[in-house]
Amino acid sequence: xxxxxxxQKIWDVINSIPKGSVSTYGDVARFAGYPRCARMVGVALxxxxxxxxxxxxxxxxxxxxISFPAGSEKANIQKEHLKAEGVxxxxxxxxxxxxxxxxxxxxxxxxx
Numbered sequence: 001x002x003x004x005x006x007x008q009k010i011w012d013v014i015n016s017i018p019k020g021s022v023s024t025y026g027d028v029a030r031f032a033g034y035p036r037c038a039r040m041v042g043v044a045l046x047x048x049x050x051x052x053x054x055x056x057x058x059x060x061x062x063x064x065x066i067s068f069p070a071g072s073e074k075a076n077i078q079k080e081h082l083k084a085e086g087v088x089x090x091x092x093x094x095x096x097x098x099x100x101x102x103x104x105x106x107x108x109x110x111x112x
Contacts, residue, residue, distance in 0.1 A: 009033060010044040017058040020086040021101035022094055024062045042067075057081040058101075064094040 009032040017023050023031070025038035034040055041059065048054045057078040061067045068075035070092065079089065087099050 004044075004047065006032075006034065006040065007044040007047050010041055011048065011052065011054050014045075014054055014056065014059060017055060017101045020099070022058050022060050022082065022087060022096070022099050023101045024096070025059055025067075026062055027100075028059055038062075055081075060094060064096045065092060 010028060013028050013031045014023075025041040026036075028041045029035065029037040032041075045054070045056050045059065048056065066075045066078050068078060082094070083089070087094055
């Protein structure tokens with residue numbers, strides 16, 4: 001099975017998000033070289049093979065919220081993963097000023 005190269009770039013960005021930080025779908029797309037393609041991030045996340053350990057839960061929407069329906073099993077799992085890493089929710093929202101990842105993409109994406 002071949003991997004979609006666009007998906008691989010997105011997965012590489014998501015793998016670069018450190019514990020305790022989050023990124024938005026739009027920022028992940030931009031960091032991967034696909035500005036204005038936030039939906040592509042969701043497609044790439046749905047395509048992650050079970051054999052890969054991608055920290056999918058570190059990707060949230062631009063409002064600082066989990067995109068799964070509130071109270072759903074997936075939303076609860078994502079929230080628990082983030083809380084375990086020290087991400088704080090206030091009224092169901094992550095403060096992006098405190099937790100948004102803004103790492104050095106050149107060093108993250110091109111490291112050997």
